[in-house]
Amino acid sequence: MMAAKKKRKRPTPPPPPVRTRPTRAATAPAGPTRREQTRAAQRTQDRRDQLRRRLTTAALVTVVLAAVSLYIFIDRREAADLRAFLTAGSCTVDTESDPTAGPGANHVASPSFQVNPPAGGNHLASAARAGVFAAAAAPADGLLVHSLEHGYIVIWHEPGLASEQMSQLTEFEAANDGDVLVVERAGMRTPVVATAWNQRLLCGQVEKAPLDRFFDEYVGKGPEKVARG
Template sequence: MAKKKTAEERRQRAAELKAQRLKEERRRKILTISGVVTAVVLVVGLIAFLVFMEVRSRSVSNVAEYEVPSYEHVETGQPVDYEQSPPVGGDHWSAWQNCGVYPEPVTPEFAVHSLEHGAVWINYEPGLPEDQVEQLVGMYSAGDYLVISPYEGEMEAPIVASSWGRQITAETADDEMLQRFVRLYERGTDVPEPGASCSGQVAETAAEVESLLTGGGAEGGEGSGEEDPDAPAEGSEEQPMEEEE
């Protein structure tokens, strides 16, 4: 009788162990599935967050948009009457303004050509505080498609940034919308000549260009072959004006 009871107990114990093993296997499966689901949720959540932040960083409000019906090359030296001030596009001269930082105003007809290549042109009032100017200058790094210069014409705000067909105003250099505008439209692709160069052409300021054109140093946009080494544009190549082929 004792042997029969012992055998029964062994069978019962074996059943208990089997049930426990199956329970542990189910528990491991549940934990594994839960871990996978949690990881997927975290990854999806992270991706969604990054997408949200990217969209947010590129969302720009208060951008004025304009149609640019004509963008022909006109004779170098022939002034163009732009509808916007500063201009956002239109007819322009054959050479373009080298991207970079300029201490004096640049020629709009050259800068508009830079916009056509995907540049952003940041203009500021000549009386803008020096610390604000320094912040704007700090936005430029070598190779960027940015032209930064003071502007002596009428502007709706102390700082105005323009890309081809678009413009935004700002009161200060650290304006978040200004920063987003530059990130979104610098090297713009929805321009007449995306990817075209923004260097190797005009490094002179407007006053220097005017002197070259009126003083006989340049005719029809051809460079004099000489430049003032004391006033080059930061980040731009020191080369004379040349006509675009």
């Protein structure tokens, strides 16, 4: 008898693949809303505007400081140049004057003056008019100081001034008619003194160039503005 054939064992089929659900990609975060974008843009613009204002303010402050410094420099330079011109000859300058109670409160019945000749201080309520005055007819100091307050120039000279110098003073008064008083006065330290409000030019003789410059610089510069003449 023939041997029985062995049955071939069928291979075990592989297990079916496990189906896995695909993983969803992570959702990207949502971007800023339009309102948030608008606010962010506004904040950026505000910062820019603030920076611009600061830079503008800094620039303006720099310009103002530079202008003030330049003004002070020019003012001091002009003052130095004026002083040098006025004192080139026999003249000196000073700002001696008696104190005042302030504009509008400095009219007193009986003023007295320590500075000779006076160039400021409390004074009478009326002012002297322009002209040439000998000592006997000279207005009171209180009237003359009030004239200085109005912007007049008063030129004082000692008695017995040389005739040619006296002629120069009368010509100076005539050339500046209405703005100058020429007054004879004894007891001064120098023969000729020109005065404006709180300004004095003291000269050993009549010197036309300094007198002209002093007049141009200070006429009409008194603290009380009125029509002169």
